[in-house]
Amino acid sequence: MNREELEWCVSVPKVELHAHLNGSVRNSTLFELARVLGDKGVIVFSDVENVIMKDDRTLHEVFKLFDLIHILTTDHSTVTRITKEVIEDFAAENVVYLELRTTPKRNDSIGMSKRSYMDAVMEGLRAVSSVDVDYSPAGLKTNTFNGSTRKKMYVRFLLSIDRRESTEAAMETVKLALEMRDLGVVGIDLSGNPIVGNWSTFLPALKFAKEQGLYITLHCGEVPNQEEIKAMIDFLPHRIGHACCFDEENWRKLKSAKIPVEICLTSNIRTETISSIDIHHFVDLYKAKHPLVLCTDDSGVFSTSLSREYNLASSSFGLGKTEMFQLAEIAIDFIFADDGVKTDLRATFEEAVKKLN
């Protein structure tokens, strides 16, 4: 990886729309948490170390790793800590608008409800100190201090439904999202192991969410299940993630519906849902001018960053700096926020282009 090109990718303002909180935790934090739980005898540290350090894993192994990460990040104070760190890490990457997604978790044994999990997330956001964060759709809530000249970053949340969940649990997540709209929750994501669960289980909650005006993004086509992919496109979500295993007919449907695609290059290669970068569907979608946005997915789990994803796209697909900048800027069109935020972000990009030239 060329250092100068990577630094340029860091300096470009960026929009991150597909990042899972627990997939974006720093390795150093995971080790620290594992050491504490190892000392308490809850886990065996060396087992955890082996799993965390492994960098090629199949999709199946990735979901086993998430189960382990969830053991390490269980309690409220850890959820607060990782939220603060993840937001600050994206800010350091020059991400000016972040949609962070996470699965609200209920854990009766430690008195955690989906709501208290999200309250812990919000506390982490309010604790961010490296940038000023605007997180309320009404523009009322920021952690800005008077007269601050620090960088500003927008953060919004998507609540994820895990494919292991029941219809009732999915509905609870949607109701929570509605309750937390003033706190920056803008939509719902469907994620989790793609070979688990059925579309029909989640559909009632997703329909309700859409009717209530929440934005919807779906993990779609991470595995080749054409029937499900078709049903998902027919649902007309506001965006989809991945789109790795589409047949010709579903490609046609997706393109005519113009649904924006969140592209996660490193994730797709590492999990082998795409066998090699040169046949990645980015190329076809980009050439067809289909709406797309580069994203990290799980920057911790896949040891990547948004700048690295841009750098990878540039080196793999031969895109120059002008194209890369345009790619970063056009992502503003696909964010789940109002026109005021979009106008402000466009101004940020205009300023940046002057400095970069």
Ligand code: 6MZ
């Ligand atoms: C599908 C994924 C994913 O929600 O606990 N997640 N779901 N495909 C992927 N591709 C690799 N990467 C992450 O973050 C972790 C959760 O995000 C989903 C999984 O449900 C995982 O448990 P949170 O913060």
